Amino acid sequence: MSAVTVGATGPVVVNEFAKLRHLRVGLVAGLMVLGTVALTLLSTVTSAEFADPATRTWDVPLAGLSLAVPMVSPLLLAVVASRMVDIEHQGNGWLMGSTSGVTPGALCRAKLLTAGTVVVAATVVTHLAVWALGRLAGIDAPVPVGLWAGFAVTSLAVNLVVLALHLVLSAKVDNQLVALGIGLLGTVVAVFGSGFPGWFAHATPWGYYSLVAVAGYEGEHLVTTAPSYLSVLVLVGLAAALFVLVTSRFDRQEARS
Amino acid sequence: MDTVTTVNLTKSYGRQAVVQGLDLRIPQGCVYGFLGPNGSGKSTTMKMLLSLVQPSAGEVHIMGEPMNRRTRRRQLARIGSLIEAPPGYGHLTGGENLRLVQRSLGLDEAQVNRAVQAVRLDKQLDKKVANYSLGMKQRLGIAMALAREPRLLILDEPTNGLDPAGIEEIRELLRRLASRGVTVMVSSHLLGEIDKAADHFGILAEGRLLFQGSREQLFAAAVPDVLIDTPEPRQASAVLDGRLTTRVEGGSLRIGGIDNRVTARVVADLVGAGAPIYGVRREEQSLEDVFMTLTAGGRL
Numbered sequence: 001m002s003a004v005t006v007g008a009t010g011p012v013v014v015n016e017f018a019k020l021r022h023l024r025v026g027l028v029a030g031l032m033v034l035g036t037v038a039l040t041l042l043s044t045v046t047s048a049e050f051a052d053p054a055t056r057t058w059d060v061p062l063a064g065l066s067l068a069v070p071m072v073s074p075l076l077l078a079v080v081a082s083r084m085v086d087i088e089h090q091g092n093g094w095l096m097g098s099t100s101g102v103t104p105g106a107l108c109r110a111k112l113l114t115a116g117t118v119v120v121a122a123t124v125v126t127h128l129a130v131w132a133l134g135r136l137a138g139i140d141a142p143v144p145v146g147l148w149a150g151f152a153v154t155s156l157a158v159n160l161v162v163l164a165l166h167l168v169l170s171a172k173v174d175n176q177l178v179a180l181g182i183g184l185l186g187t188v189v190a191v192f193g194s195g196f197p198g199w200f201a202h203a204t205p206w207g208y209y210s211l212v213a214v215a216g217y218e219g220e221h222l223v224t225t226a227p228s229y230l231s232v233l234v235l236v237g238l239a240a241a242l243f244v245l246v247t248s249r250f251d252r253q254e255a256r257s
Numbered sequence: 258m259d260t261v262t263t264v265n266l267t268k269s270y271g272r273q274a275v276v277q278g279l280d281l282r283i284p285q286g287c288v289y290g291f292l293g294p295n296g297s298g299k300s301t302t303m304k305m306l307l308s309l310v311q312p313s314a315g316e317v318h319i320m321g322e323p324m325n326r327r328t329r330r331r332q333l334a335r336i337g338s339l340i341e342a343p344p345g346y347g348h349l350t351g352g353e354n355l356r357l358v359q360r361s362l363g364l365d366e367a368q369v370n371r372a373v374q375a376v377r378l379d380k381q382l383d384k385k386v387a388n389y390s391l392g393m394k395q396r397l398g399i400a401m402a403l404a405r406e407p408r409l410l411i412l413d414e415p416t417n418g419l420d421p422a423g424i425e426e427i428r429e430l431l432r433r434l435a436s437r438g439v440t441v442m443v444s445s446h447l448l449g450e451i452d453k454a455a456d457h458f459g460i461l462a463e464g465r466l467l468f469q470g471s472r473e474q475l476f477a478a479a480v481p482d483v484l485i486d487t488p489e490p491r492q493a494s495a496v497l498d499g500r501l502t503t504r505v506e507g508g509s510l511r512i513g514g515i516d517n518r519v520t521a522r523v524v525a526d527l528v529g530a531g532a533p534i535y536g537v538r539r540e541e542q543s544l545e546d547v548f549m550t551l552t553a554g555g556r557l
Contacts, residue, residue: 008361008363011360011363014360015357015360015361018353018356018360019346019349019357021348021349021353022348022349022385023348087346087347087348090346091345091346091347091386092344093344093346095309095344098309099307099309099333099338099340100358101329101334102361254304254309254311255304255309255310255340
């Protein structure tokens with residue numbers, strides 16, 4: 001007979017991966033990749049710069065990516081978080097975890113680690129797919145590795161912050177339509193964030209998608225710019241602290257009667 | 258030795274006291290029936306025993322050690338529980354759900370198999386929990402609680418949704434566990450569902466413990482009415498008029514709340530007054546009657 005161990009972290013994370021089975025999170029992540037790549041390719045092949053081999057540079061797909069990521073990510077991240085958390089509401093999982101020594105906060109942290117892994121994988125696949133398809137489409141210019149890597153890392157960071165926010169939201173509010181509605185509003189903020197003043201972009205996590213965009217059009221000219229590293233760094237620090245604080249409060253929360 | 262003891266266990270939300278000054282004593286290896294009408298504080302008490310809800314006052318000791326946030330993890334390793342709705346992820350099969358528990362508690366295959374066999378769920382493990390009946394979900398929840406082979410099992414209304422055969426199976430399971438030395442605390446608002454399994458009882462109403470003790474003590478706590486069989490019940494009633502509360506029921510006179518000494522004197526008075534008596538007996542009462550008496554017909 002094994003000695004019973006209660007509340008160890010490793011098995012909690014492994015269990016979260018096991019719970020993903022039949023949950024179609026992989027499908028949602030696939031849609032995220034497919035949607036982002038499709039929108040990027042569409043905007044690339046329809047741009048004037050792409051038509052002329054002399055101006056066919058990587059700035060064009062990067063501009064497409066900078067637009068596609070905020071269009072696709074916020075809602076699908078909300079869906080991923082909602083699917084992963086709703087099973088706890090439906091299956092009395094919070095209480096089951098608590099009686100096995102796994103507090104609701106620990107469960108949320110394990111979910112961020114699990115869903116975060118899926119999001120990291122989706123991001124890597126998306127960027128690799130855009131690079132491969134760009135090459136196939138005839139973009140022979142040298143890859144702006146620094147700029148692209150900067151965009152990949154900062155947009156991933158914003159995605160993880162939005163994911164963390166949605167995990168907390170879905171855990172706090174039983175009705176998942178609320179979380180999905182907020183995800184939809186987030187998409188609007190993310191897409192139109194660049195049209196608002198700078199302070200507005202900093203006011204919500206979704207606004208940061210406009211701060212990490214590395215290419216876009218100013219009038220008819222395609223311009224590139226470095227992501228706002230400092231802003232994203234501050235966002236990640238603040239979000240991490242808040243996530244730890246809120247999930248620690250979940251740990252101390254009493255079981256609902 | 259008592260497996261569970263509480264001292265002045267109290268829980269209030271704002272000004273509303275949900276559980277008041279509970280001193281529970283649950284002996285080792287017994288099936289403790291925790292009874293009370295809906296809303297009497299049973300679930301809150303059980304959650305406090307598991308340290309899922311923090312008491313406003315008082316203490317909980319499990320197997321001689323305090324149960325609180327600091328000791329909870331260690332204590333939970335030896336306590337199985339099923340609180341409120343049965344747990345289970347609907348998108349996974351019963352077997353996959355049990356593997357989650359197995360991994361989370363570091364159990365071996367044999368422990369899980371024994372728990373599954375105990376609730377007779379072995380043929381349903383490949384089915385998704387979403388397609389389980391409520392009874393099957395209850396069994397799965399109990400299997401999850403049993404898998405760690407606990408020394409204390411806390412079950413909140415485990416017979417909810419079960420058919421009569423399922424209820425009998427659970428009763429039998431509880432008795433079997435107790436015979437192996439496991440202490441079982443089982444709550445219900447329906448006495449009939451657990452009275453055959455439990456040997457100790459705690460009766461809760463409005464957050465207060467009305468009674469606690471063995472089955473025999475419970476019967477002794479509520480004195481049953483005395484029925485005096487006589488062809489002249491009205492004459493007999495007139496003899497006792499003003500001294501005792503009596504009621505004529507067909508060929509009997511019913512007298513409530515009198516002990517054996519008073520019963521003997523009443524019989525002597527009636528015989529002395531010339532009332533014909535051919536039978537004196539205490540009304541047979543079921544545990545249900547005792548429960549209803551103690552809780553004022555379930556109104557408490």
